[in-house]
């Protein structure tokens with residue numbers, strides 16, 4: 001198979017998509033990546049579907065111009081507005097389908113919880129997709145708008161975070177879910193606090209892990225070609241606004257993966 005050294009483009013509204021980039025970078029150690037965090041227009045999760053769609057299309061056009069070989073929409077709020085597709089032969093992946101499929105495969109009782117931003121929960125994208133995979137599933141969703149600022153603040157495992165996690169998750173626990181989709185890029189940052197509340201009987205589904213499995217499948221079938229070079233790969237992280245806090249948090253979230261460059265771009 002021919003080698004394809006073009007980077008895989010990944011975009012998010014900001015910092016959270018780095019949780020997805022990290023999974024992809026660990027799973028595909030030979031691949032180059034170009035990350036775009038639309039920090040100038042964050043948050044997406046409180047915006048209307050039309051605005052989220054417009055921003056997402058602009059991000060896709062930007063990445064396409066950078067000659068990427070595929071685009072991963074890491075942002076769940078954006079993923080609810082852009083279906084998986086192929087744009088001039090360029091595969092575009094969103095996180096809703098892989099996350100829903102993984103949850104259905106994981107859930108023994110078919111009682112699935114979904115956490116997300118208001119935009120993601122209002123779209124019902126996860127519920128619809130889960131029911132496509134398993135029409136008998138029961139889905140219990142919960143918007144958690146306070147999680148994003150807590151994650152951005154780096155307050156994972158903080159007593160305040162633990163309390164807020166309990167407040168949001170309690171209704172889902174009352175409904176005896178056995179699987180919980182972390183339907184927002186920021187939520188894996190709070191995984192310790194979330195797992196403390198859910199306990200070991202509820203499986204957590206992380207979109208980063210789920211999308212990595214999908215991309216592996218496309219490498220195996222030849223829809224995507226791997227980079228075969230033995231030279232070190234590159235990871236470039238770009239944002240639409242500059243902030244020292246972003247780079248500090250980025251280094252922390254990506255660990256042990258290291259970015260080669262952080263730069264600001266105008267899309």
Ligand code: DGL
Nearest residue numbers: 013043044045076077185
């Ligand atoms: N990245 C967004 C998501 O996954 C969360 C942050 C935001 O609201 O922009 O839904």
